[in-house]
Amino acid sequence: MLFMGAFAMLLFTDVKADSRLINKLDIWDIWTYNYNASHWIEQANLHAGTQMYGDAPQITISSLPATLEGADWIQTAYGSKAFSQSKLATFELAGDADVFIVHNRKIDKKPDWLKSYNKLSEKVENSTGEIFDVYKRSFKRNDKVSLGSNGSMDHSMYSVAVKPIGNPPALPKPTGKIYDIVKFGAKGDNQTVNTVAIQKAIDACTADGGGSVYIHDGIYVTGTLELKDNVTLFVQAGSILRASSNHADYPQKICAFKYYRGNEHYQLIYAEGKKNIGITGGGIIDGFSHGDNWPWRGKSNEHERPRLIRMVQCTAVNVRDITLIRPANWTQLYEACDNVKLINVRVRAYTGQHNQDGIDISSCNGVEVKNFYAMTGDDAICLKAMSQKPTENIFVDGVVARYANCNAVKIGTETHGDVKNVHVKNVVANTRYSIAIEAVDGSNIDGVTYENILLTSCSSPLFIRAGDRGRTYEGGPKKAPVGSIKNVTIRNVRNTDIGYVDMRNGPGVGAAIGGIPDSKIENLLIEDCDFLFYGSIQDTTLIYTAPPENRDKYPEFNIYGTCPAYGLYLRHVDNVTLKNVSIRSKNPDVRPAIVMDDVDKYNFSNLNCEEFPMTQPAPIWHKQKDNPKRVK
Template sequence: MSYLKNFKMINRILALGCVIQLICFSASWASGKIYKILDYGAKGDGITLNTEAIQRTIDECHANGGGSVLVPEGRFLTGTVELKDNVTLYLEKGAVLLGSTDLEDYKNVDLFTEGLGIDVGWALVVAVGAKNIGIAGQGAIDGQGAALKERHIQTDRRPEGERWGRRPFLLRIVRCEGVNITGVSLLYAGAWTSHYFQSRDITIENVRIISRGVAHNDGIGIDGCQNVRISNCDIDSGDDALVFKTTSSKMACKDIEVSRMRLKSNQAGIKMGTESMANFENIHIWDCHIYDTRNGGIKLLTVDGAHLKNVVISDVTMDNVRTPMLFRLGSRLSVFRKDSDEQQVTGTFENVLIKNIKAKAASEAQLTPPSGILITGVSGHYISGLTLENIEIDLAGGGSHSDAHAEVPEAVDQYPEIKTFGPKIPAYGVWARHVKGLKLKNVAFVLDENDLRPALVCEDCIDLEVNDWTIPETTGAESIIRLTNVKNVKIANNRVDGSADSFVQATEGKNIKLKKNNMDEQIGKSLIKY
């Protein structure tokens, strides 16, 4: 896997670039002229609409070569304001930019359609085509999402699934270069909390996000951006906490590093997709804690033509997470910017490493009973070169004989959600289908109750390696591992506690090799049953 070696060089380059960028940002704040919004007529009483006053301050700062726009302590009500070149919005401690609850106070500078088919893009703070911009300080931007929604639904009687897109994002960065978001709190967006689109050289550090109360409160959304560094952020979101997407085919999510994150979500902790037209590549995420998510912990999805490759996620802990991991290559093939893009062919999913993961799965999940890891391509399009290494997952158990034979829908062109493949998965540990070169190394499961499903079910698999597993004590199962339509399988050095009718049950299997597997109790009539 030569791509792993390249990550060291990529990370050095990214780190150097971010240090230079941070030095320039700090120097700009220290030496640039300060423009105070109070001098332009702004009032921090939480009642006066300050959109024009704040925008005049930003415009004059920009016209004079840049500097910092100072928001002092107070609550400054505003609609859409636009950042310009060389302008940093600095929020002092106790300062709040307070989003208006009137939708007519917001602008949409870049309309597009998101993954569920809704037109979106209105925003409270926005920048388009700007260079060297920032938001810093100890203050907050508060979108008043719940109050905004309450006022919205008084006049818009459409179903929530159709009307939500009109509500504004909290922060939108569109086709910008040199972006620093540091120290601030982003609170209670009307829709997505922060969305970065086709931008380069982005640093997001020490940002706190609390965004709940309405639907689609994603935390940080990176959409077709490059040279990105995100670290030390705390996100509590009503939708995906940290999500990478590509709503356009024109620019990949590329050369990104993320570290030291705390992620809580009603949906996924870490996610790629669903919008996935341009590539996801050279992305490294490490040292994160995901907790209390109502959906997946880690979800990597490419379903609209993107090539997802050279991704490493490591050293992640999860607590009370529904379905710890989902990996999906599909053929939904949606188009989100119909004026500039066309439908693509099915993409690829290759060379991904997930290692050093320790998870406690929630006992109540979308899947009943819960399962740990779902991996699936579609017929003729394999997930290739996926490695899961040093994985430990605690699960509720409780699967029955009938659960062990559940049929999982292909859902080739469907929205790629965990519940799309449920409610029953025939393996408690790892269920994999349409995979090639899958390596499962040093995987351990802990079960609260006996489970009659196999630890591993693999269907339509080529070149499978299962090594150094610790398989918990179960009794009464037909098999520990079930293989269907497989070729070139190596199962070695696994420790199996408990008993089953057979260790491996295989149908249409070719070249299956078992070596040095440790069985504490009798495994039925044979190690492998055809």
């Protein structure tokens, strides 16, 4: 096994983001149905009158000592007061700095982590009349600051402020031609809707041959913005570009390119048919979606809710050093684009709203994703092909998914065009579901490698499915043909824990790797892997009863219900190799570790399959063999 215990800590050494002093904010207050982490927002210019918590707009800071005025700060989540574990959040310092903790005075027993801070005589008061004491500790440049629990869930959450010691580090600034949105009339007061002013700056920039549209020193509210040729949107660290909560500020952007979901016309940042465009600066773009009930409501209504970023048929797209938070739909969609770089992008997108994917890449050619940090309400990274244009040459290197409410990495489901040459490596994820490869709408998936993946929790460590849902789109085939999956490598994948599946067939689902009789999965290599499953099933009928094919069903890891194997269920597969693979169960289980059903040409070597006294008929079983002996 080749697992690198330290690689996750090395992924983000080049990230330039957050604020002048606050870098690499990481929050652990996130799990299923817990949305607090996405409401932590690092920013500049702490001042009286500002909203104290990201998830409680009714609570503001009413008085603030001069010591803290103008500080960089972290607007925490009010709900994080209930977090009880030792490590709540961390961040790194871009320069020598004093870190201040604004902590509720009514909490008599202070948490242990706060004891290293010195209590000052100053106080902070909020609009509900609560008083907070101020604690200070000095740190050096590049120090990592660890934050612990509030110490009480009965009193309001603390806040964090940071001020420089000596000269502060320089903020990143755009180079070349600069188009300052303030000079076009924009106001960073978190109230004025600046759509017209910012769009004027974009239009002037492209008319002059290109440059950077400069967003700085404030929180700028806007509706839909359309990027143009040779324009980079530069949101400076410490500043926020915030989406308006008024649907009227989002005119429909109807694209000419035909693809599935082409009729979803609302976006915050939009571009079609443009070249040499980018988003950068180290700041934050905030979709301002607080949850399923406000301001964007509904499920299965993606056509009504704006995506944060949508680019269609664009060339030379460069999105880097930016934090994207609280989208009302997918965070970012790149459709039919060529030469796309997504570098050092951080996404916090789990607020209870539906469809909060981290990155969606569809029908693109030549995409590099590097150093991606995410917490998402849906898939962290999702590769699709929603038109007949193939998705090809996709390279993903370095992903930390603090939490993905669906899959950490997924190909599918909307794969109408082919998918070719995909390489995903160096992933650490806490995922509710799995890592997945799916072809059910006509795509031919050929040449996929997933390697060096560590899942700290999941429902199933692997899911591969070729099916025949046959869904199509306007301008596409009348019915999508049956697709295929071949030449797939799963290498050095490990999960250290497995969750009790609170939905989708309960515990012990197993890992489904299945085609259909007329479209077998071909040439599958699984090597150097260590899989842990939940197990716990004692019903022997599940072993000998063939699950329904479900060839036209939505592909999910429970496509067969509870599998005949506690581990790998290989069905309709041609030429599979398992090499140096360990399969274990968290709980005793009656089923085999591996069951093969309509599997041709298999080659197994150096397998370690856990078995139990009640295991039947064998730890590894081919269902079409008359004598169910152990497979060598």
